[in-house]
Amino acid sequence: NKVVELANYHPTDFVLERVDLTFELDPTNSKVDARLIFHRREGADATAPLVLDGDELTLSGLLLDQNELPAEQYDATPQSLTIRDLPGASPFEITVTTFINPEANSQLMGLYRTNGVYCTQCEAEGFRRITYFPDRPDVLAPYTITIIADKAANPLLLSNGNYLGGGNYDEGRHFAAWFDPHPKPSYLFALVAGDLGVVEDTFTTMSGREVALKIYVERGKEPRATYAMDALKRSMKWDEDRFGREYDLDIFMVVAVSDFNMGAMENKGLNVFNDKYVLADPETATDQDYANIEAIIAHEYFHNWTGNRITCRDWFQLSLKEGLTVFRDHEFSADMRSRPVKRIAEVRHLKSEQFPEDAGPLAHPVRPTKYREINNFYTTTVYEKGSEVIRMIATLLGPEGFKKGMDLYFDRHDGDAATVEDFVKCFEDATGRDLNQFSLWYHQAGTPLVTASGAYDAAASTFTLSLEQRVPATPGQPTKEPMHIPLSFALILDNGSVATPTAVSGGEVTGDVLHLTEQKQTFTFSGVSSRPVLSLNRSFSAPINLHLDQSADDLGHIARHDSDLFARWQALTDLALPNLMQASRDAREGKEVEASPALISALLETAGNHALEPAFRAQVLALPGESDIARELGSNNDPDAIHAGRTAVLKAIAGAGRDLFQHLLSETRTDGEFSPDAESAGRRALRNSALSYLTYAEQSPSIAAKAFDDANNMTDMLQAMTLLAHRFPDAEETSAALQAFLKRFDNNPLVIDKWFAVQATIPGAATLGRVRALMENPHFVRGNPNRVRSLVGSFTFSNPTGFNRADGEGYRFLAEQILEIDPKNPQLAARILTSMRSWRSLEPQRADQARSALLSIDRSSSLSNDVRDIVERMLK
Ligand code: B3K
Ligand code: ZN
Numbered sequence: 001n002k003v004v005e006l007a008n009y010h011p012t013d014f015v016l017e018r019v020d021l022t023f024e025l026d027p028t029n030s031k032v033d034a035r036l037i038f039h040r041r042e043g044a045d046a047t048a049p050l051v052l053d054g055d056e057l058t059l060s061g062l063l064l065d066q067n068e069l070p071a072e073q074y075d076a077t078p079q080s081l082t083i084r085d086l087p088g089a090s091p092f093e094i095t096v097t098t099f100i101n102p103e104a105n106s107q108l109m110g111l112y113r114t115n116g117v118y119c120t121q122c123e124a125e126g127f128r129r130i131t132y133f134p135d136r137p138d139v140l141a142p143y144t145i146t147i148i149a150d151k152a153a154n155p156l157l158l159s160n161g162n163y164l165g166g167g168n169y170d171e172g173r174h175f176a177a178w179f180d181p182h183p184k185p186s187y188l189f190a191l192v193a194g195d196l197g198v199v200e201d202t203f204t205t206m207s208g209r210e211v212a213l214k215i216y217v218e219r220g221k222e223p224r225a226t227y228a229m230d231a232l233k234r235s236m237k238w239d240e241d242r243f244g245r246e247y248d249l250d251i252f253m254v255v256a257v258s259d260f261n262m263g264a265m266e267n268k269g270l271n272v273f274n275d276k277y278v279l280a281d282p283e284t285a286t287d288q289d290y291a292n293i294e295a296i297i298a299h300e301y302f303h304n305w306t307g308n309r310i311t312c313r314d315w316f317q318l319s320l321k322e323g324l325t326v327f328r329d330h331e332f333s334a335d336m337r338s339r340p341v342k343r344i345a346e347v348r349h350l351k352s353e354q355f356p357e358d359a360g361p362l363a364h365p366v367r368p369t370k371y372r373e374i375n376n377f378y379t380t381t382v383y384e385k386g387s388e389v390i391r392m393i394a395t396l397l398g399p400e401g402f403k404k405g406m407d408l409y410f411d412r413h414d415g416d417a418a419t420v421e422d423f424v425k426c427f428e429d430a431t432g433r434d435l436n437q438f439s440l441w442y443h444q445a446g447t448p449l450v451t452a453s454g455a456y457d458a459a460a461s462t463f464t465l466s467l468e469q470r471v472p473a474t475p476g477q478p479t480k481e482p483m484h485i486p487l488s489f490a491l492i493l494d495n496g497s498v499a500t501p502t503a504v505s506g507g508e509v510t511g512d513v514l515h516l517t518e519q520k521q522t523f524t525f526s527g528v529s530s531r532p533v534l535s536l537n538r539s540f541s542a543p544i545n546l547h548l549d550q551s552a553d554d555l556g557h558i559a560r561h562d563s564d565l566f567a568r569w570q571a572l573t574d575l576a577l578p579n580l581m582q583a584s585r586d587a588r589e590g591k592e593v594e595a596s597p598a599l600i601s602a603l604l605e606t607a608g609n610h611a612l613e614p615a616f617r618a619q620v621l622a623l624p625g626e627s628d629i630a631r632e633l634g635s636n637n638d639p640d641a642i643h644a645g646r647t648a649v650l651k652a653i654a655g656a657g658r659d660l661f662q663h664l665l666s667e668t669r670t671d672g673e674f675s676p677d678a679e680s681a682g683r684r685a686l687r688n689s690a691l692s693y694l695t696y697a698e699q700s701p702s703i704a705a706k707a708f709d710d711a712n713n714m715t716d717m718l719q720a721m722t723l724l725a726h727r728f729p730d731a732e733e734t735s736a737a738l739q740a741f742l743k744r745f746d747n748n749p750l751v752i753d754k755w756f757a758v759q760a761t762i763p764g765a766a767t768l769g770r771v772r773a774l775m776e777n778p779h780f781v782r783g784n785p786n787r788v789r790s791l792v793g794s795f796t797f798s799n800p801t802g803f804n805r806a807d808g809e810g811y812r813f814l815a816e817q818i819l820e821i822d823p824k825n826p827q828l829a830a831r832i833l834t835s836m837r838s839w840r841s842l843e844p845q846r847a848d849q850a851r852s853a854l855l856s857i858d859r860s861s862s863l864s865n866d867v868r869d870i871v872e873r874m875l876k
Pocket of ligand 2: 299
C-alpha cells in the first residue's frame with residue numbers, strides 16, 4: 001500500500017449526480033445494486049477513465065445506461081473498477097452489482113452483522129467494501145436507498161434521510177425506501193436492519209418543525225436509553241442557542257450495537273453507536289459513563305453541521321470536522337456541568353494522551369500532509385489538539401469575533417467539502433485579524449515549550465515577563481518556526497485581586513491575553529504598585545509545556561486566592577509535580593520518600609474547603625498520575641519507581657489528612673434516590689477520593705470492603721472494588737467482592753468489561769498472569785472490540801507497572817495479541833499497538849525489550865496496512 005500525499009490532491013474527473021442503492025440482505029450473501037449517475041467534469045480530460053474504489057470486492061454485474069458493457073471496456077480487481085470510453089459531457093448511468101458477506105466481516109468496516117443486526121461503518125474507507133464507488137469525501141450526492149430483507153428477522157429497515165415508504169415483498173421479505181436529500185459523501189452512508197427495541201420522543205426545532213427522535217437498542221434494554229434521549233434533546237437545543245444550528249431532516253435516529261470499532265459514528269440522520277455510549281442506569285453505569293454518553297451523543301449530533309453539512313475535501317482535513325466538533329462538545333459539557341471542572345478534566349486528558357503522542361514517534365501535525373493508513377489518524381492530536389487550536393482562535397478573537405467567524409463559515413461553506421484553510425479564512429475575513437502565523441498550529445507537530453520568568457522592580461513599579469518558545473523536532477520536521485501563542489495571564493496581588501497595569505510594552509496584549517509571537521519576547525507592565533504573583537496560561541489558553549519557576553509560596557498563594565478554579569488546580573498540580581518527580585527518583589535509589597509539607601497543607605486545605613464545589617476538590621485530590629510523572633521526567637523512566645514514589649506521597653497525605661478524610665466520608669453520605677447530575681456526581685467523586693486516601697491510611701481492606709457492601713450505585717461500587725483489587729489484590733475481601741460482582745452482573749457484558757478492566761490494571765508484575773487467565777474466561781469474547789479493549793487495552797494502556805515489567809513479558813504479550821487480532825480486525829490491532837508509543841522514554845533495559853517486541857511484530861510478513869504503518873513509524 002502506498003503513501004497518500006496532500007500535495008497530490010486532485011478533484012475527480014467525473015461528477016457524481018445521484019446514487020440509488022438496492023440491498024437484498026442475506027447474512028452471508030447480500031446483493032448490492034448501485035446505480036450511479038455521473039457526468040464528466042467541465043474541463044476534465046475527455047479520455048480519462050472512470051476509476052472506482054473497491055476493497056475485497058468481486059464484480060457480479062456492470063451496465064452502462066442499462067446495457068451490458070463489453071469486457072474490453074473495463075477492468076475489475078478487488079480494489080478497483082476502471083471503465084474506459086465514457087461519454088464526453090452528457091450524464092450516464094453506471095449500474096454495479098456486488099455480493100458481500102456481512103457475517104464474515106470481522107473488520108467491522110463496511111456492512112457487517114453484530115448480534116444478528118446488520119449495520120454499517122463507512123468512515124473512512126468502508127463504503128468501498130460494499131460497492132465500487134468514488135469513495136472519497138469530496139464526492140457528494142443525494143442517496144436513495146431500498147432495503148429488502150426477511151421480515152420476521154428484520155422488522156426494522158433503516159437508512160439515512162427521510163422515510164419514503166415500504167411494504168411487503170416476496171417470500172416473507174419486505175422492503176423500505178429512504179431518501180436523503182442532503183448531498184453527502186459515502187463515508188456518511190448507513191444502513192441498519194434487524195429486530196430492535198426503541199425509545200421515542202420528538203423535538204421541535206427553532207423554526208417550529210417537529211423532528212421524530214428514535215433510539216434503537218436491544219429489546220429489553222429500552223429503559224437504559226432514556227438518559228441518551230435526554231442528552232440528545234439538550235444537544236439539539238444547545239446547538240440552536242449557541243451556534244444557531246437547526247436540524248434538517250424529519251427524523252433523527254441513533255442505533256446502539258455491541259460490536260463497534262470506536263465510540264460512535266455520525267452517519268447522516270442515522271448515528272450508529274457503540275452501546276457502551278448509549279446504555280446507562282444507576283445500577284450499571286458510573287458517573288463517568290453518564291458524562292461520556294452525554295458528550296458523545298452531543299458530539300455525533302453536532303457533526304450534522306460540522307462534518308455533514310460542511311464536510312472535508314480530503315482526509316488530511318479530518319480535524320476540520322473532528323477538532324471543531326470536539327470543541328463544540330466540550331463547550332456543551334461545560335455548559336451542562338461545571339465549566340472549570342470540565343476544563344480541568346479536558347486538560348488532564350490532553351496532557352496524558354495527546355502530549356505523549358506529540359512527544360513520541362507517532363507525532364504528526366493536526367493537519368497531516370501524508371498518510372499510509374487513514375484509520376491511524378483518528379488520533380488525539382487530530383481530535384483534542386485540533387479542538388485546542390479552535391479554542392485558541394476563540395481566545396484570540398474574543399467571543400464576538402469567534403461567533404462572526406463561525407457564522408461566516410456555516411454561511412459560506414454549507415454544502416461544501418472544505419479545507420482547514422477555508423475555515424481559518426472565515427475568521428480572518430470576519431474579523432480582519434491575520435492568522436497566518438497562527439496557522440502553524442495546524443502544520444507544526446510537537447508541543448511547544450515556553451520558558452517564562454518574571455521579575456518585579458519595586459522602585460519602578462514594573463513587572464517584567466521574559467518568554468522564550470521552542471518547538472521540539474518531530475518525525476519529518478527537524479526545525480520549527482516560532483508560533484503565535486495566546487497566553488491568558490493575571491498578576492495577582494496580595495489580597496487576591498488582579499493588578500491592572502497602566503501600560504505594557506514588548507508585544508501585543510489584548511484584555512488578559514498576551515500574544516507570544518517571537519522566539520524570545522519580553523513584556524514590561526508598568527504601574528504595578530506591589531509585587532504580584534504571576535498566573536500564566538490560565539485555563540490552559542495554549543496547549544504548551546510551560547516552565548515557570550515559581551516558589552511554593554507563590555503557588556500556594558494562587559491555590560488559595562485565585563478567583564479562577566482552573567488556575568487554583570494548576571497551581572496545586574505545579575506544587576505536586578516536583579514532589580512526585582523527586583519521590584520517584586528517591587524511590588529508585590532506595591531513599592526515603594518525602595511529601596512536601598507545603599503540598600500537604602495546600603491540598604488538605606482545598607479538600608476541606610466547603611466553599612469550593614466537591615467535584616473540584618476531588619480533581620485536586622486526584623494528583624497527577626503515574627503517566628503524568630513519567631511525561632514530566634521525560635526519559636530513562638522506571639515505572640516501578642514512579643509507582644513506588646507516588647504511592648509513598650499519597651500515603652503521607654493520607655496519614656496527615658486522615659481526620660479530614662473520615663469527615664468527608666461521613667458528610668458526603670447520600671441515601672436518597674440516585675441522580676446522575678453533575679453536582680451529585682461531584683459529591684460521589686469527593687467521597688470516593690476520601691475513601692481512596694483512607695484505604696492508604698488504614699492499611700486494611702475492611703473500609704473498602706464495607707464501601708463495596710454499602711454501595712447503591714455503580715460509581716461507588718466500582719471504586720470500592722478497584723480499591724480492594726489495586727491495594728489488596730490477594731485479600732479474601734477482594735476475591736469475595738470480585739466474585740459477587742461477576743455473579744450479579746454476569747448477564748451484562750458492559751459491566752463485565754469494568755470487571756476485566758479493574759483486574760487488568762492491578763499494579764505489579766503478577767497482573768500479566770491474571771490477564772492471561774481472564775482471557776480464558778467465557779465472558780471474554782475475542783472478536784468483540786469492547787472486550788478486547790477492556791482486558792488487553794486496559795492492561796497495555798493503563799497499567800504502567802504491570803505492562804512495563806522489567807523482564808519484557810508485557811511487551812511480548814502485546815506482540816502476541818497484536819499478531820492474533822490483526823488478521824481479523826486491523827483497526828483494533830493498530831489502535832492497541834499505540835500503547836507502546838512512549839517506549840523510547842523508558843530506561844535502557846525496558847526500552848531494549850520493547851524494541852525487540854516491536855521488531856518481532858515487524859518481522860511478520862502478513863501484517864495489515866494499519867499495523868505495518870504503526871510499527872514502522874514506532875521503530876523509525
Ligand atoms: N467520525 C467517527 C470516527 C470514525 C473513525 C474511523 N476509523 C466518530 C467521530 O469522531 O465522531
Ligand atoms: Zn467526531
